[in-house]
Amino acid sequence: MIIRDVEVRNVQEVARGIFVLSFVSLELSGSTLPGQFINVLVQKGHEPLLRRPFSVYRVEEETVEIIFNVVGKGTVLLAAKKRGDIINILGPLGIPFGTGGSFRNAILIAGGLGIAPMPILAEHLRKNGKHIEVFAGARSGDQLALDHLENTHIATDDGSRGYHGTVVALAEQYLREHPLSEAKIFACGPIRMLAAVSAYAESVTIPCELSLEGEMACGIGICQGCPVERLDGATRYALVCTEGPTFDSTTIILRGA
Amino acid sequence: MKTGFVLRNVEFKNRVLVASGTFGYGDETRDLVDVAKLGGIVTKSLSWKPRDGNPPPRIAETPSGMLNSIGLANIGVHAFIEKKLPYLRTLDTRIIVNIAASSVQEYCDVLALLESQNGIHGFEINVSCPNVKEGGLSFGTNCDLTAEITSRLRALTDKPLIIKLTPNVTHIGQFAVAVKEAGADAVSVINTVIGMAVNAKTRKPKISTVTGGLSGPAIKPIALAKVYEVAQSVDIPIFGIGGITNAEDAIEFLLVGASAVQVGTANFIDPRTGVSVAEGIESFARDQALGDVGDLVGTLKAKKDMSVLQSWL
Ligand SMILES: Cc1cc2nc3c(=O)[nH]c(=O)nc-3n(C[C@H](O)[C@H](O)[C@H](O)COP(=O)(O)OP(=O)(O)OC[C@H]3O[C@@H](n4cnc5c(N)ncnc54)[C@H](O)[C@@H]3O)c2cc1C
Numbered sequence: 001m002i003i004r005d006v007e008v009r010n011v012q013e014v015a016r017g018i019f020v021l022s023f024v025s026l027e028l029s030g031s032t033l034p035g036q037f038i039n040v041l042v043q044k045g046h047e048p049l050l051r052r053p054f055s056v057y058r059v060e061e062e063t064v065e066i067i068f069n070v071v072g073k074g075t076v077l078l079a080a081k082k083r084g085d086i087i088n089i090l091g092p093l094g095i096p097f098g099t100g101g102s103f104r105n106a107i108l109i110a111g112g113l114g115i116a117p118m119p120i121l122a123e124h125l126r127k128n129g130k131h132i133e134v135f136a137g138a139r140s141g142d143q144l145a146l147d148h149l150e151n152t153h154i155a156t157d158d159g160s161r162g163y164h165g166t167v168v169a170l171a172e173q174y175l176r177e178h179p180l181s182e183a184k185i186f187a188c189g190p191i192r193m194l195a196a197v198s199a200y201a202e203s204v205t206i207p208c209e210l211s212l213e214g215e216m217a218c219g220i221g222i223c224q225g226c227p228v229e230r231l232d233g234a235t236r237y238a239l240v241c242t243e244g245p246t247f248d249s250t251t252i253i254l255r256g257a
Numbered sequence: 258m259k260t261g262f263v264l265r266n267v268e269f270k271n272r273v274l275v276a277s278g279t280f281g282y283g284d285e286t287r288d289l290v291d292v293a294k295l296g297g298i299v300t301k302s303l304s305w306k307p308r309d310g311n312p313p314p315r316i317a318e319t320p321s322g323m324l325n326s327i328g329l330a331n332i333g334v335h336a337f338i339e340k341k342l343p344y345l346r347t348l349d350t351r352i353i354v355n356i357a358a359s360s361v362q363e364y365c366d367v368l369a370l371l372e373s374q375n376g377i378h379g380f381e382i383n384v385s386c387p388n389v390k391e392g393g394l395s396f397g398t399n400c401d402l403t404a405e406i407t408s409r410l411r412a413l414t415d416k417p418l419i420i421k422l423t424p425n426v427t428h429i430g431q432f433a434v435a436v437k438e439a440g441a442d443a444v445s446v447i448n449t450v451i452g453m454a455v456n457a458k459t460r461k462p463k464i465s466t467v468t469g470g471l472s473g474p475a476i477k478p479i480a481l482a483k484v485y486e487v488a489q490s491v492d493i494p495i496f497g498i499g500g501i502t503n504a505e506d507a508i509e510f511l512l513v514g515a516s517a518v519q520v521g522t523a524n525f526i527d528p529r530t531g532v533s534v535a536e537g538i539e540s541f542a543r544d545q546a547l548g549d550v551g552d553l554v555g556t557l558k559a560k561k562d563m564s565v566l567q568s569w570l
């Protein structure tokens with residue numbers, strides 16, 4: 001885990017309102033695993049006060065990429081960064097996805113910006129010799145960011161591209177028609193989508209890992225600000241930042257779904 | 258250059274500590290922070306039994322600040338002794354254990370158990386956490402109860418006993434006087450300020466407990482005023498807390514009467530903030546050709562007779 005000022009290399013709008021920001025950090029590019037995140041201080045000063053967490057999207061040689069949706073103060077500022085600007089990053093943080101293990105087929109399900117950890121995940125899965133199918137959903141076709149992914153199946157809420165409906169419904173339909181044995185599901189996206197994925201995975205007894213988002217102040221386990229309810233365990237809550245953000249779907253309860 | 262200070266029988270190497278609940282149990286940041294450069298670490302508040310804390314959302318960002326309703330989530334004093342204290346003992350800094358409880362007896366039980374352990378240099382008593390329905394608020398806003406807790410705990414320990422006061426009272430100075438008379442060695446000023454944040458679109462409060470504790474730069478002016486009031490009211494040392502993010506902030510607290518400071522919310526942005534504050538204070542004092550950082554304490558140039566405190570003191 002490091003805290004560093006890093007230099008922005010590039011910021012690019014890759015889909016409507018969705019930006020990829022790359023920066024230079026050999027330390028991070030060499031050590032980050034799929035599903036891990038970084039906590040970004042978008043500028044010095046008190047506005048906004050806290051860091052913003054983002055999944056690592058891709059690493060390539062000495063550069064690291066994040067992908068984000070412009071939703072508020074922090075992401076507006078990030079989208080306006082130029083080559084050579086300095087941002088401060090803390091990371092890599094959190095528990096990565098389990099990319100090893102005995103499964104042969106990996107099912108990646110992403111809703112909206114849940115696409116963020118998928119390219120780095122797919123790369124590690126490929127290296128581990130796994131077959132990959134990607135299901136990506138968005139509100140509409142112009143909000144899809146599908147670069148660096150293969151075998152993609154698309155769903156949009158408005159039907160403007162691919163399957164008209166939810167990405168989980170699409171995945172269920174596809175997998176019913178093309179069953180995959182020895183599979184494992186990896187999902188990231190809005191809480192309702194994760195709850196649907198989790199229920200589906202349970203119904204077909206496929207192991208499933210979810211990557212959660214939620215409010216965070218520190219990202220490193222010192223504020224107790226990011227609880228998620230455990231299904232069972234010694235304590236009622238787990239911390240998303242240090243015990244997640246990736247969780248086995250059978251170990252947590254998704255509230256607000 | 259003298260940077261340290263002595264509280265009761267304990268020497269601190271400098272006047273900067275990290276505040277309770279903002280630095281975990283000290284082990285989470287071991288790769289990032291050289292804690293030997295801090296005056297001390299104040300642990301997360303500990304209670305007798307582990308506490309789950311409040312449901313999410315527990316935090317919301319506000320202008321130059323944040324609101325929290327952690328609900329004193331902690332591992333409990335037994336797990337602390339078993340799992341956290343051995344590591345803390347190895348650190349070259351002072352370890353102040355913060356205690357929170359829901360009854361006077363629980364405060365006594367937790368302190369008595371900790372008193373039997375090596376490696377703890379003092380106690381800070383959280384009577385003021387506004388988040389917990391039973392406990393916190395009721396003790397810290399009741400002067401007699403706060404004094405009673407202080408005198409009961411005083412009887413149990415010879416180590417520095419610091420009472421952490423809440424700003425959510427009309428006259429914090431009266432509380433400082435009461436705990437001093439009850440035997441406290443020092444006071445910490447302030448804990449979080451009651452606050453609220455609302456999402457207009459969803460018409461929902463932004464944290465699950467509706468109201469919570471405000472911290473960060475937004476509360477610094479409040480904290481300075483409270484430290485000033487306490488400094489005018491008692492002559493025991495004050496740990497100034499509230500919105501400190503750099504050395505200049507900390508020096509302002511020393512000037513209005515704090516003997517030392519604690520860095521809280523700023524740790525979430527960078528857990529090394531306390532170290533840079535300590536270094537910054539030292540170089541400020543050197544630039545001013547002071548022999549002792551303590552020479553800054555309580556040297557605010559203000560007309561005392563203009564003070565609002567006159568109305569009740
Ligand atoms: C572990 C983790 C990984 C994440 N990875 C990504 C990522 O790869 N790409 C990405 O675009 N976003 C990601 N997020 C969410 C991202 O952190 C927020 O979108 C960002 O902090 C918003 O900052 P802002 O200042 O622009 O918005 P703010 O002004 O803070 O908020 C604007 C709106 O966004 C909502 N919001 C704020 N924070 C979050 C959050 N954490 N989750 C959901 N909604 C939020 C607020 O409720 C508000 O309605 C991740 C969050 C976590 C915890």
Ligand SMILES: Cc1cc2nc3c(=O)[nH]c(=O)nc-3n(C[C@H](O)[C@H](O)[C@H](O)COP(=O)(O)O)c2cc1C
Binds near residue numbers: 224302329474523
């Ligand atoms: C997330 C969070 C958790 C806290 N937990 C505790 C606690 O357990 N015990 C306590 O006495 N104070 C606690 N505090 C209060 C801080 O120690 C400090 O008094 C307050 O935040 C003001 O300082 P700051 O503005 O520098 O953060 C907490 C504050 C925050 C933000």
Ligand code: FES
Binds near residue numbers: 218242
């Ligand atoms: S974000 Fe602070 S403990 Fe998880």
